[in-house]
Every structure is written in C-alpha cells, then in structure tokens.
Amino acid sequence: MPKLYFNSNTRYADLPLHYGKVPPWLAQRMTLLGGAIIESIVLEYGKSAVLSRLSDPFWFQAFGCALGMDWHSSGITTSVMGSLKVAVNPKFKELGIYICGGKGKHSRKTPDELLLLAERTGLNGTELVRSSKLSAKVDNTAIQDGFQLYLHSFIVTDEGEWAVVQQGMNDATGMARRYHWHSEKVNSFVEAPHTFIYGQNQGPILNLVDTEAVSAKTGILDIIKERPSLILPEIQKIVMPRHHEVRASNVNLKRLGAVLALAHESDLNNFESLLLLEGVGPRTIQSLALVSEVIHGTPSRFSDPARFSFAYGGKDGHPFPVPTKVYDETINILRTSVEKAKLGDSDKQQAIKNLTIAAQQMEKGFEPDANAFNRVIAKERAESYKHGGRTVFGKAKPPKDDGQLNLF
Numbered sequence: 001m002p003k004l005y006f007n008s009n010t011r012y013a014d015l016p017l018h019y020g021k022v023p024p025w026l027a028q029r030m031t032l033l034g035g036a037i038i039e040s041i042v043l044e045y046g047k048s049a050v051l052s053r054l055s056d057p058f059w060f061q062a063f064g065c066a067l068g069m070d071w072h073s074s075g076i077t078t079s080v081m082g083s084l085k086v087a088v089n090p091k092f093k094e095l096g097i098y099i100c101g102g103k104g105k106h107s108r109k110t111p112d113e114l115l116l117l118a119e120r121t122g123l124n125g126t127e128l129v130r131s132s133k134l135s136a137k138v139d140n141t142a143i144q145d146g147f148q149l150y151l152h153s154f155i156v157t158d159e160g161e162w163a164v165v166q167q168g169m170n171d172a173t174g175m176a177r178r179y180h181w182h183s184e185k186v187n188s189f190v191e192a193p194h195t196f197i198y199g200q201n202q203g204p205i206l207n208l209v210d211t212e213a214v215s216a217k218t219g220i221l222d223i224i225k226e227r228p229s230l231i232l233p234e235i236q237k238i239v240m241p242r243h244h245e246v247r248a249s250n251v252n253l254k255r256l257g258a259v260l261a262l263a264h265e266s267d268l269n270n271f272e273s274l275l276l277l278e279g280v281g282p283r284t285i286q287s288l289a290l291v292s293e294v295i296h297g298t299p300s301r302f303s304d305p306a307r308f309s310f311a312y313g314g315k316d317g318h319p320f321p322v323p324t325k326v327y328d329e330t331i332n333i334l335r336t337s338v339e340k341a342k343l344g345d346s347d348k349q350q351a352i353k354n355l356t357i358a359a360q361q362m363e364k365g366f367e368p369d370a371n372a373f374n375r376v377i378a379k380e381r382a383e384s385y386k387h388g389g390r391t392v393f394g395k396a397k398p399p400k401d402d403g404q405l406n407l408f
Contacts, residue, residue, distance in 0.1 A: 016176070017169055017171075017174050018070060022315065023392055025390060026322060029067075029324070030069070031086045033331050034063075034083045037334070040337070043341050044295070048157070051155060052163075055180045058303060061076065062305040063308075064077075064305075067079075070244075070318070071309040071314055072306070074176035081099065097156075100113035111129045114129050117156070128154075128156060147168030149166055151165075163183065164180070165179075250304065251307040254366055254367075255363060256310060257372075259359050260286060262285070263282045277333075277352075277355075281329075294308065295352075295356075316392065320377060320380035382399045
C-alpha cells in the first residue's frame, strides 16, 4: 500500500483549532448579513454561483472574515455554515438553496434531511444521500491524513446541484483541515473529486483518491474503470498562522489602502455611481466596500482573506472589536437593496456593486504606506467605542488618549 502526499495541484491552508462559542450578539448579525449576501449573489449571478463560491476555500475564508469571525481559526467553518443554514433554509422556495447537516450530531442528520427535502421537491433523495455519504467517506477513510471529520454540511439547489463543506480535526497537532466539493467538478468519487482541500501538508498520508493511486485502488476495490478527466487547479497555498493578531504581511496593503482611502479620504460626489450612498458614514462605506467585493469580486481578489476582517473586525478583538452599529447599518442597507431589487428597483444594489469598481479604480497607481498599517488598527481600536465595538470580553471603552491618527 503506497503512502502518498497530496499532489502539488492541491490548494491548502492551516486552520488552527479554536474552541468556544460565538456570542449571541454576533451570531444573530452573522445570520442576517450572511443571508443578505447570499440573496444578493443569487439575484445577481444565480444559485449555482453560490455553490461555486462556497466550494472555493479562499472565498469562504474571506466571507467568514467579512462576517466578523476570528480571521484565521477553524471556527469560521462551523459558524458560517451554521449561520447560513438558519438564514437560507426558510427561504428555500425563494432562493432554491437548502443546507443540510452541520457539526457533530447535526452532521448525522444529513441523510434524513435530504430525504425529507426530496419528498418536498421531487429530487432524487437516494442519489443525494449517496453523494453525501461518499464525500464524507472519501475524506474520512479514503484519505487517511490524520484528520477526523466532525462537520459535514451538504448544500443543494432545487435543481439537484450540490456542494459539500466539511472539516476534520487533528488533536495531536491542534490543526483543522477543511474539504470543499462541488458536484459540477466531480466526475468520479474515487479519482480527484475535490475542488480544494484546506490544510497544511502534514507529511506522508494515504490518499486513495489521488490520481496516482490507481494501482493501489485496483488491488483493493475492483471499481476503477474510468480515467480521470478532472485536472485540479494550479497550486495556491494559504497558510493561516497561529498568531491571533492581523499583521501587515497577512493582507494586500494596496487593496486595503485603496478601500480605506475610498471610504475615509474621498468625496463620494467624485463617483457619480455612488451618489445613492450619500449620507452613509465613512466607516460604513469601508465595510460596505469589502462586503461588495465578497459579493461581486473575482476569485483572484480573495488571495488575502485577512483583509476582509477590516470590514467588521473579530470577536476576539483582532484586528479590532466588532463595530456593531456599523454592522447593523450595513445589514439594513444590504437588505433594503435586496428588497428593492426584487421589486425592480436595482439602483441601490448597483451602487453597492459599484463600490468594488471604485475601489479597484483607486488601486491604480495607489502606493500604500506600510508603516501606516498599525496606525490604522490603532485608530480602529481607539474609535471602536463610538461604533458599538464588542468582543467576547465585553464592550469597547473610550481610550485614555483620544489623539488623532492618520490612515493610509
């Protein structure tokens, strides 16, 4: 039996294991904002685009950061999928997307949930259950990499397209590995089925679904008849460090600097497409610009997920406390834009989309001051109390020194 490494075509990242719970004040907001973002994507790009994004680990990490979770921890997976299940499932008839499974005991309910959904919709429940079980079996058994699955989320559309986000833990190393599947990319459950695998190479592992393991599989299971036609994407490594603070090396300073400059140093009158956002404060524009990129950005824009933690900080206080007032204002703006778009008035939704365009325009020729990064974080923390800043440790308090700090 050969010992195989993950091949060089696999994307991976470290996710330090963090234990604990998401406080109610953040969980409720994650559900509202996460649901509004998913609705916006469905309205603009369709439900298949939601599954495509969820199966991209870079987008998924950026999405979790933009919702105010700890920017680098394993908790992003459980909290994001839990919030989306609460937000999306009640709107299944409208959105055409349903989420089954979850963490621990909830993962074991996936087959029953899929069969009930099949009864309501006429989907092939038996086939969906088979896909759910096989994806879990592959990641827990066929790939013996030291990680034990503890979360399995199965996302399915009313047309039968599906995606899987599941995560395993390795107590010995204190790390987690997240696996992403998308039915559109799966030609075989036994040959290179993943869209991506999140996790740092831990050394020799047994990977029976690696494309180089054909001879080993033939000797074990006489079921390998087709040749693989799926070529995994080029290698992209995202290593999530163990340190809690967000450092300048974790973000693209040019992209972040352009967003901050757009929000805090520009007159929105200079951008006609953003006039509908007049009256919205600079701090909310900063968050909206990053949320807009989560909705409308192309895959290449998510190579530095930590940057999106500058939308709403993190519950652990890194890079700064969660500004609940800004969070709530953004939720209201985004939900209003979605409701208006449903009625045929898409102007506000277009204005939010144009934030992404405006920020990218500002990037051209923009030269950030690398030394300003820590000043930006210091300013956010100093002014956090004004925006209803909160962490798991309590509410932000006014600083003793309220001196002014400059941005990029």
